[in-house]
Amino acid sequence: MKTITIVNILVIIAIALLTLFPLYWLIITSFKSYIEIYANPPYLYPPHPTLEYYIDALYKFQGLKYLINSSIVATTNAAIATIISLLAAYAISRFDFKGKDNLFFTFVSMRMAPPAIFAVAYYYIFCSTLGLRDNLIALIILYNVFNIPIAIWLLLSAIDAIPRDLDAVAQLEGLGPFKILFRIHAPIIKGTIAVAYLLTFLNAFNEYLFASFITSTEARTITTALQGMVTVAGVYWSQMAALGVLSALPGIIIAVIARRYLVTGLTMGMV
Amino acid sequence: MKLQLNHVSKWYKNVKALNDVSIECESGKITALFGPAGSGKTTLLKIIAGLERPDNGKIIFGDKDITPLPPHHREVAFVFQTYGLFPHLTVYDNIAFPLKVTKKYSSSEIDKRVKEVADILKISDVLQKYPAQLSGGQRQRVGIARALVKDAKILLLDEPLTNLDYKIRETMRGELRKILLSSKDKVVVYATPDPIEALSISDYINILIHGNLLQSGETTNVYNNPRNITVAQFFSYPPMNLFNGSLSYENNSWMLNIHEIKTSIKLNEKVIRNLSADTSTKYRDVTVGIRPGDFMFFLSYEEYERSKKEGLVTLSGKVLTSEVLGSETLIHIRIAEKGRISVLIPELRPIELELPVVIAFNPLNIYIFDKKSGELIYSPYHIP
Numbered sequence: 001m002k003t004i005t006i007v008n009i010l011v012i013i014a015i016a017l018l019t020l021f022p023l024y025w026l027i028i029t030s031f032k033s034y035i036e037i038y039a040n041p042p043y044l045y046p047p048h049p050t051l052e053y054y055i056d057a058l059y060k061f062q063g064l065k066y067l068i069n070s071s072i073v074a075t076t077n078a079a080i081a082t083i084i085s086l087l088a089a090y091a092i093s094r095f096d097f098k099g100k101d102n103l104f105f106t107f108v109s110m111r112m113a114p115p116a117i118f119a120v121a122y123y124y125i126f127c128s129t130l131g132l133r134d135n136l137i138a139l140i141i142l143y144n145v146f147n148i149p150i151a152i153w154l155l156l157s158a159i160d161a162i163p164r165d166l167d168a169v170a171q172l173e174g175l176g177p178f179k180i181l182f183r184i185h186a187p188i189i190k191g192t193i194a195v196a197y198l199l200t201f202l203n204a205f206n207e208y209l210f211a212s213f214i215t216s217t218e219a220r221t222i223t224t225a226l227q228g229m230v231t232v233a234g235v236y237w238s239q240m241a242a243l244g245v246l247s248a249l250p251g252i253i254i255a256v257i258a259r260r261y262l263v264t265g266l267t268m269g270m271v
Numbered sequence: 272m273k274l275q276l277n278h279v280s281k282w283y284k285n286v287k288a289l290n291d292v293s294i295e296c297e298s299g300k301i302t303a304l305f306g307p308a309g310s311g312k313t314t315l316l317k318i319i320a321g322l323e324r325p326d327n328g329k330i331i332f333g334d335k336d337i338t339p340l341p342p343h344h345r346e347v348a349f350v351f352q353t354y355g356l357f358p359h360l361t362v363y364d365n366i367a368f369p370l371k372v373t374k375k376y377s378s379s380e381i382d383k384r385v386k387e388v389a390d391i392l393k394i395s396d397v398l399q400k401y402p403a404q405l406s407g408g409q410r411q412r413v414g415i416a417r418a419l420v421k422d423a424k425i426l427l428l429d430e431p432l433t434n435l436d437y438k439i440r441e442t443m444r445g446e447l448r449k450i451l452l453s454s455k456d457k458v459v460v461y462a463t464p465d466p467i468e469a470l471s472i473s474d475y476i477n478i479l480i481h482g483n484l485l486q487s488g489e490t491t492n493v494y495n496n497p498r499n500i501t502v503a504q505f506f507s508y509p510p511m512n513l514f515n516g517s518l519s520y521e522n523n524s525w526m527l528n529i530h531e532i533k534t535s536i537k538l539n540e541k542v543i544r545n546l547s548a549d550t551s552t553k554y555r556d557v558t559v560g561i562r563p564g565d566f567m568f569f570l571s572y573e574e575y576e577r578s579k580k581e582g583l584v585t586l587s588g589k590v591l592t593s594e595v596l597g598s599e600t601l602i603h604i605r606i607a608e609k610g611r612i613s614v615l616i617p618e619l620r621p622i623e624l625e626l627p628v629v630i631a632f633n634p635l636n637i638y639i640f641d642k643k644s645g646e647l648i649y650s651p652y653h654i655p
Contacts, residue, residue, distance in 0.1 A: 165355035174343030
């Protein structure tokens with residue numbers, strides 16, 4: 001084992017500070033009043049912490065509605081993407097069909113293109129043609145374009161790692177392809193399925209570009225909600241910070257939870 | 272009940288994996304499928320199981336053509352080379368899997384059968400463990416237990432001992448034959464690339480090389496009378512010593528000349544009578560085979576004389592290398608300038624390099640193959 005030196009420790013502390021300080025600043029800002037935010041020298045802690053800005057952000061500025069919208073979109077889209085990707089990954093791993101190599105390449109390359117390329121096309125499809133402007137369903141469908149390739153890539157490597165002998169054992173007893181996928185493969189790779197869900201959830205929750213031009217008032221999600229805090233009357237920093245903290249929470253929680261599953265997923269014990 | 276494969280062929284893309292293979296397997300006996308890796312054994316087993324469909328041919332069990340039937344209607348059980356255990360299930364659940372799937376058994380019935388089979392395979396104490404916690408030998412036993420729990424009429428084993436280490440393999444060979452034959456009405460088909468395993472476990476053997484069936488018969492019979500050089504080379508451990516030779520009629524007697532070791536043997540009456548060749552031609556090119564285990568090994572000519580063995584052909588040479596094979600030693604000896612003979616002695620003995628040694632063999636204990644066709648024309652066990 002390499003011994004940890006003073007230099008290592010200093011570097012770790014420096015990186016930790018650099019990474020965590022903005023987050024800390026955001027959190028304390030959400031508890032400070034306007035005057036306290038602009039104080040000089042700046043307060044490194046909130047002197048009179050209060051939850052009033054959180055309540056303000058959630059109700060007066062409709063933050064609660066936007067959080068709910070984001071959650072609906074993210075949970076639904078992650079579920080759809082994960083199931084579709086599971087079926088697709090299974091098909092790619094276990095079956096031979098015409099155009100299989102092309103299909104896989106298509107999926108992977110979709111993820112490689114910058115999303116902004118599709119902006120105009122999607123606006124035309126979802127908003128003009130389908131009339132889904134300002135509708136959560138538009139986002140739920142749209143995010144699949146980027147989430148399905150990621151999930152397929154994850155799940156495909158997991159299913160490929162399952163030995164085919166296990167399929168043969170199940171086939172010998174008369175289990176068909178769907179039963180094999182759900183009764184045998186799914187329990188073995190449940191960690192990876194969880195990771196796929198969490199990653200696609202995060203992607204959908206934090207998406208800004210498409211949410212910004214497809215939604216306006218009813219379907220607005222949390223990522224674009226912060227714009228509403230910049231008004232003619234001034235910038236509501238405290239409430240903005242509060243909303244920022246709330247929208248960062250899912251990401252932080254998932255990162256903490258998914259860490260465990262990531263380790264399990266990577267060290268799947270194949271016998 | 273007899274299992275028959277009639278003229279089975281199978282192509283994978285452009286490769287012919289099985290070429291017109293027909294075999295018969297009887298219940299109450301262990302039938303071996305012998306061949307090196309890639310010979311088609313696994314493919315053949317999968318076709319019997321119903322996991323693959325043959326491109327040509329039929330599979331008949333008893334009097335029923337089971338070729339169109341899916342695996343779960345065929346009453347087959349399969350033991351995989353890589354065990355095929357479900358990592359997310361306990362040993363108990365792994366063994367119970369075939370019974371639980373059919374939904375025909377009550378949980379008390381399942382419990383009884385699982386425990387019975389675990390007892391036979393001596394894994395009763397690990398029923399609640401997961402496969403990852405077991406050793407290789409234990410995992411294989413679980414795989415076998417799962418195959419036995421169904422009481423299927425056809426039991427297929429695909430190189431079950433190949434992935435185990437040497438010592439366990441030796442122990443399992445003896446146990447396995449007993450376990451597999453415990454119920455007299457099963458057809459057991461056992462695929463292996465290991466000649467010793469085939470010899471110790473099976474009653475009948477089918478030699479499969481590159482998808483072609485080269486020879487079938489009782490295992491010891493096929494071993495003693497390999498139909499041609501290919502069979503002799505593959506189905507022999509250690510590999511048979513092969514030499515270029517010629518049969519010629521000189522001075523009113525038949526002489527066998529073995530070229531590389533510069534030896535000539537006058538063939539006696541018994542050999543000549545047993546030669547299934549046409550002895551009217553006075554000369555033919557042959558390949559001569561002598562098994563490494565058929566040699567006697569002496570450190571000096573005096574030692575040989577003291578052993579008082581008569582009628583042997585002696586050769587002197589120098590040790591090239593020696594290797595340990597299990598509990599025996601295989602010694603490679605240089606004879607004349609270009610000859611090389613491998614000799615197997617049934618003990619572990621360190622041998623110095625360059626040591627001058629004397630080896631001897633009985634001239635009746637040889638195999639003679641026609642050089643052009645490779646066909647056997649004489650074996651020590653030959654029945655004319």
